[in-house]
Structure formats: C-alpha cells, structure tokens
Amino acid sequence: MTDTFAELRRRDFSRLDRGGHVYLDYTGAGLYAESQVRAHADYLCGCVLGNPHSRNPSSMAATTLVEDARRKVLGFFNADPEHYEVIFTLNASGALKLIAEAYPWEPGGRFLLTADNHNSVNGMREYATAHGAEVRYVPLGCELRVDDLEEHLAGAEAGKHHLFTFPAQSNFSGVKHPLQWVETARAHGYHVLLDAAAFVPTSPLDLGEHGPDFVALSFYKMFGYPTGVGALLARRNMLGELHRPWFSGGTVRFVSAQNSVHLSHVTGRAFEDGTLNYLGISAVSAGLDFLGEMGMGRINAHVMRLTELLLRELAALRHSDGAPMVRVYGPQGTVMRGGSVAFNLIDPGGDTVDFRVVEQRTNEAGVSVRTGFFCNPGAAEFAFEYHDDEAFRCIQTLTPETFTLQQFSDCMNDYAVGAIRASVGIASNDADVARLMEVLATFRDAAAASVSNAQTAAVVTAE
Numbered sequence: 001m002t003d004t005f006a007e008l009r010r011r012d013f014s015r016l017d018r019g020g021h022v023y024l025d026y027t028g029a030g031l032y033a034e035s036q037v038r039a040h041a042d043y044l045c046g047c048v049l050g051n052p053h054s055r056n057p058s059s060m061a062a063t064t065l066v067e068d069a070r071r072k073v074l075g076f077f078n079a080d081p082e083h084y085e086v087i088f089t090l091n092a093s094g095a096l097k098l099i100a101e102a103y104p105w106e107p108g109g110r111f112l113l114t115a116d117n118h119n120s121v122n123g124m125r126e127y128a129t130a131h132g133a134e135v136r137y138v139p140l141g142c143e144l145r146v147d148d149l150e151e152h153l154a155g156a157e158a159g160k161h162h163l164f165t166f167p168a169q170s171n172f173s174g175v176k177h178p179l180q181w182v183e184t185a186r187a188h189g190y191h192v193l194l195d196a197a198a199f200v201p202t203s204p205l206d207l208g209e210h211g212p213d214f215v216a217l218s219f220y221k222m223f224g225y226p227t228g229v230g231a232l233l234a235r236r237n238m239l240g241e242l243h244r245p246w247f248s249g250g251t252v253r254f255v256s257a258q259n260s261v262h263l264s265h266v267t268g269r270a271f272e273d274g275t276l277n278y279l280g281i282s283a284v285s286a287g288l289d290f291l292g293e294m295g296m297g298r299i300n301a302h303v304m305r306l307t308e309l310l311l312r313e314l315a316a317l318r319h320s321d322g323a324p325m326v327r328v329y330g331p332q333g334t335v336m337r338g339g340s341v342a343f344n345l346i347d348p349g350g351d352t353v354d355f356r357v358v359e360q361r362t363n364e365a366g367v368s369v370r371t372g373f374f375c376n377p378g379a380a381e382f383a384f385e386y387h388d389d390e391a392f393r394c395i396q397t398l399t400p401e402t403f404t405l406q407q408f409s410d411c412m413n414d415y416a417v418g419a420i421r422a423s424v425g426i427a428s429n430d431a432d433v434a435r436l437m438e439v440l441a442t443f444r445d446a447a448a449a450s451v452s453n454a455q456t457a458a459v460v461t462a463e
C-alpha cells in the first residue's frame with residue numbers, strides 16, 4: 001500500500017518534491033492531484049456552459065452537470081436521495097450559516113454544541129441567542145473528548161426545537177467524536193447538524209448508517225480543487241422547518257415587486273442564492289471519483305499510519321536530560337482520532353516555546369503547518385487549561401481596534417495562547433514527518449526565546 005501512495009505522490013503531487021515543500025496542513029486544505037486539474041481544464045475546453053438559470057442549450061448543459069454532481073455527492077456519502085438533498089454552498093461555513101439563519105430557534109429551544117467546534121459553528125449561537133434560544137456548551141474532558149453527552153442532552157423541553165451540533169472530527173485535536181451521537185441526540189428530541197468538514201477528507205462517512213438532519217462540508221478540504229464549493233446535505237423532511245430570512249435570485253418561483261409577494265422553492269433550491277459556481281461544481285464529480293478510486297478505506301489507513309509515526313516521533317523528541325520536548329493536546333494514540341496533531345514545544349525548564357518562534361523556523365524550512373487556535377477556541381481553552389475567570393479578565397481588555405495576540409498573551413501570563421498543528425493527508429509521506437522533526441529538533445536544549453517584534457506585529461489574530 002505504501003508503494004501505491006508513493007506512486008501517487010510521484011504522479012500527481014510531484015510539485016511538492018520539485019519545490020522542496022513539506023505540506024502538513026491538510027486540515028486547513030486538501031491538495032489537488034495534478035490529474036484532476038488537467039482533466040478539468042480539458043473538460044472546460046471541450047464544452048460551452050452558460051448560466052443554469054436560463055433555458056438555452058449551454059444553460060441546460062450546466063444544469064445537467066450540476067444535477068449529476070448532486071447525485072454523485074449523495075452516492076459518495078451513501079445518502080438516500082429519497083431522504084437527502086444536496087445544497088451547494090461556498091464552503092462549510094456557508095452551509096452552517098444557512099442553518100444558523102433559518103433554524104426555528106425559539107424561547108424554550110436549545111442550541112447545544114460541543115466546546116470542540118469551529119468558529120463557524122460557534123457563530124451560530126448569535127442567531128440562536130437573538131431568537132431567545134438557550135445556548136449550552138458541552139465541556140471537554142480527558143483527551144479533549146466529551147465524557148458524558150447524555151447528561152448534557154437531558155432536559156430538552158418537549159415540543160420545542162433543539163439543535164445539537166458537533167464535529168465528526170476535531171480540527172484542533174483530531175479527536176473523532178462518536179457518530180452514534182446522531183441517534184442518541186435525536187432520541188433526546190434534538191435535530192442534529194454534523195460538521196463533517198475535517199472528517200470527510202480522510203474517513204468514509206456513511207449517511208445510510210448514521211443519518212443526521214444536516215451535514216456541512218467543503219470540497220477543497222476533501223480533494224483540494226475547486227475552492228469555493230461546499231455543501232449542506234439536508235434531510236428533505238427538514239427543509240420545510242427552515243425559514244430563510246430573505247430570498248434571492250434562484251431561490252424563488254415567483255416574486256411580485258408590486259405586491260411584495262414571493263413564493264420560494266420548496267426544495268433545496270430555496271437555499272442556493274444567486275448563480276451557483278457551476279464551473280467549480282463541474283470539478284466536484286472528478287474529485288469524488290479521485291478519492292473513490294484511491295478508496296476511502298485505504299486513504300484512512302495511509303493517514304493513520306502516518307499519524308502514528310508523527311505521534312511516535314513527537315513523543316521521542318527529548319532534551320539532553322531526557323525531558324520531553326513536546327506536549328501533544330488530545331489523544332496520544334490512534335484510537336478514535338484522525339490525522340491532525342496539535343502540540344507545543346516545551347523548553348528544558350518546562351516553559352512553552354512561543355508557537356510563533358516555531359512557526360518562523362518551520363516556514364524557513366519550507367514546512368507548512370498551522371499555528372494559533374485553528375479557529376477552534378473551545379478546544380484550545382480546554383487544551384491550554386484556561387481558568388474562565390482569568391481569561392474573562394483578559395478578554396475584557398480587548399477591543400477590535402487595538403487587539404493584538406501579544407496583548408492577550410501578556411495578560412494571560414504563563415498560559416499558551418496558541419499551538420502548532422501538523423496534519424497529514426493523501427500525499428503525505430514519512431519524509432515529510434522526518435523533515436518536520438528535523439526542524440523541531442533544533443529546539444533541543446534551547447531556552448524558550450521571546451517572540452521578536454516583527455513576529456508580534458505579523459500575528460494579530462487569535463484564530
């Protein structure tokens with residue numbers, strides 16, 4: 001199997017080795033296979049595609065390809081077309097926002113979400129609160145997992161609308177939360193929105209087995225190309241429960257300006273604003289075929305072998321006195337986790353090395369990792385063991401105009417205010433892991449250096 005992936009890297013990702021790149025940010029974005037892009041360019045050069053809202057031949061060709069892509073997406077996730085619809089969006093955030101703005105939040109209703117969630121899920125709480133729903137977070141325990149979900153699901157008022165949202169895989173720790181939660185939460189009277197953005201690039205998702213009400217994802221995370229296309233997979237019976245706060249071109253069957261009347265589509269079309277990215281969507285089927293040909297099971301096995309190697313090598317990094325150089329946040333093993341590993345370097349005195357110093361060195365070595373909070377503040381707060389009162393005191397000093405991470409960091413004293421995330425994917429290999437280790441090993445026996453002014457100025461967000 002290693003040979004298959006080595007051959008794939010030579011054939012379809014040769015730009016990595018040609019340019020000396022070590023790409024370890026697959027949870028940020030997947031990389032496209034070069035053959036995908038060539039095939040798409042050939043396809044576009046051979047057809048004429050127009051706006052799908054018209055009714056001419058070029059328009060109908062575009063409509064056909066969009067509908068084919070919808071079928072393909074449903075098939076890929078084993079979603080029964082009788083029960084599920086595919087709504088194309090800009091990205092996973094776009095899919096989440098559709099639910100945020102249209103879910104029937106109400107006083108007495110509840111928005112329950114794991115503390116481990118991307119900011120595009122956290123942001124949904126603004127809509128829930130504005131409509132009087134209660135917002136509750138499920139805390140994280142050992143290994144940044146949830147200890148007892150049922151305890152938090154309990155007590156949802158009968159007859160009200162409740163939504164539970166969790167990521168199938170954490171974009172912070174790589175933890176895979178149990179998909180069985182879908183059934184558990186539904187049994188407690190919740191609708192379930194599954195954020196599958198970090199899970200589906202390297203793990204098979206079978207909606208015939210676990211059937212959430214909604215699933216959000218981005219295609220560039222799965223196969224790198226195209227950007228700007230994501231999807232909301234929604235149960236058909238839920239569409240009628242969602243109430244959009246506006247309408248737009250493409251979402252309506254009839255509008256009167258004179259009489260301020262509009263009739264929305266009653267299908268998923270009611271959620272697709274304006275003209276779809278039909279050229280981008282025309283590359284989705286090929287991307288899914290590419291993953292399908294490699295086989296999601298094989299991709300998962302490849303990624304987990306590399307994750308194990310990464311975890312083993314990180315644990316083996318030691319200062320001369322034998323003290324560990326790395327603190328991994330979340331699971332140290334490969335059970336119920338994916339290929340994202342978040343960590344910080346620790347100096348011989350036990351202090352955390354500022355992630356910005358590490359980032360400078362990985363950047364200089366051509367190694368792409370992600371640093372910061374990774375847009376997942378809840379998991380970060382549990383990982384860094386913040387006390388909420390202390391963090392609250394520091395947060396109160398922040399203003400959007402003057403905010404710098406350094407200001408927050410100074411206020412938080414000894415706490416970490418960011419980490420490093422290495423994530424492996426379809427084109428990763430052992431040499432990538434080794435190159436990262438070489439860079440990290442340069443911190444052996446060195447005292448944590450303070451971050452330079454230039455670096456401070458460059459990093460102004462806590463994402």
Ligand SMILES: Cc1ncc(COP(=O)(O)O)c(C=O)c1O
Nearest residue numbers: 091092093118167171197198218
């Ligand atoms: C778990 C998770 N959810 C949602 C998102 C948002 O995805 P996008 O930026 O493509 O909208 C991400 C992106 O990193 C993610 O990892």
